[in-house]
Amino acid sequence: xxxxxxxxxxxxxxxxxxxxxxxxxxxxxxxxxxxxxxxxxxxxxxxxxxxxxxxxxxxxxxxxxxxxxxxxxxxxxxxxxxxxxxxxxxxxxxxxxxxxxxxxxxxxxxxxxxxx
Amino acid sequence: xxxxxxxxxxxxxxxxxxxxxxxxxxxxxxxxxxxxxxxxxxxxxxxxxxxxxxxxxxxxxxxxxxxxxxxxxxxxxxxxxxxxxxxxxxxxxxxxxxxxxxxxxxxxxxxxxxxxxxxxxxxxxxxxxxxxxxxxxxxxxxxxxxxxxxxxxxxx
Numbered sequence: 001x002x003x004x005x006x007x008x009x010x011x012x013x014x015x016x017x018x019x020x021x022x023x024x025x026x027x028x029x030x031x032x033x034x035x036x037x038x039x040x041x042x043x044x045x046x047x048x049x050x051x052x053x054x055x056x057x058x059x060x061x062x063x064x065x066x067x068x069x070x071x072x073x074x075x076x077x078x079x080x081x082x083x084x085x086x087x088x089x090x091x092x093x094x095x096x097x098x099x100x101x102x103x104x105x106x107x108x109x110x111x112x113x114x115x116x
Numbered sequence: 117x118x119x120x121x122x123x124x125x126x127x128x129x130x131x132x133x134x135x136x137x138x139x140x141x142x143x144x145x146x147x148x149x150x151x152x153x154x155x156x157x158x159x160x161x162x163x164x165x166x167x168x169x170x171x172x173x174x175x176x177x178x179x180x181x182x183x184x185x186x187x188x189x190x191x192x193x194x195x196x197x198x199x200x201x202x203x204x205x206x207x208x209x210x211x212x213x214x215x216x217x218x219x220x221x222x223x224x225x226x227x228x229x230x231x232x233x234x235x236x237x238x239x240x241x242x243x244x245x246x247x248x249x250x251x252x253x254x255x256x257x258x259x260x261x262x263x264x265x266x267x268x269x270x271x272x
Contacts, residue, residue: 008162
């Protein structure tokens with residue numbers, strides 16, 4: 001197994017991607033971001049690394065995470081395994097409990113867990 | 117090649133396409149097989165258009181848009197910058213069994229604002245306006261305006 005990266009994806013240096021992960025077109029993955037195994041990063045999702053004050057705090061995504069289309073994950077956020085993040089959400093805090101999160105900023109709406 | 121066909125630098129157009137007259141394709145565009153584009157349509161820079169997409173005439177698709185597999189876009193449409201159309205309702209990937217995508221349909225005279233997302237299987241009715249950054253999760257009523265996450269009707 002290995003990971004899949006589609007067209008127009010921006011992959012900055014030092015990115016770690018686990019086995020079986022799919023990154024769809026035009027996603028932006030910042031410097032030093034860690035993505036676990038069997039994750040799905042939908043089109044135009046942004047996983048950022050740089051804070052406005054210039055400090056680098058890359059996003060950490062654990063195994064089996066679904067990141068929807070157009071999601072923005074702010075720097076320094078850790079997302080636990082099994083989480084689903086709905087399309088268009090903005091994630092500004094750590095997510096410690098698996099479940100489904102949607103909104104700007106994202107809120108928990110159900111217990112449904114991503115099982116690839 | 118069709119008449120007055122303009123293709124930008126570094127754009128890739130795969131086989132089996134049918135284009136009308138005066139089609140404009142910008143720089144760095146990638147068009148997968150089996151795409152048909154009507155006359156006088158424009159596809160601007162960095163767009164990605166997946167297979168089996170149908171685009172009507174006089175339609176403009178602006179920069180950085182991602183049009184998913186099988187999407188149908190009508191005539192005289194405006195698709196704003198960075199718009200994304202999705203086509204798969206099953207979130208588990210890779211899909212077990214047959215892959216049955218449910219692409220969205222965009223009818224005539226639709227205007228879609230920048231960075232909006234059209235969810236799978238949605239029909240955007242004729243004359244709808246969708247505000248920038250909206251996530252369209254339900255079918256729309258013709259001639260109305262929708263904004264927000266999820267997109268809601270704002271004008272009667």
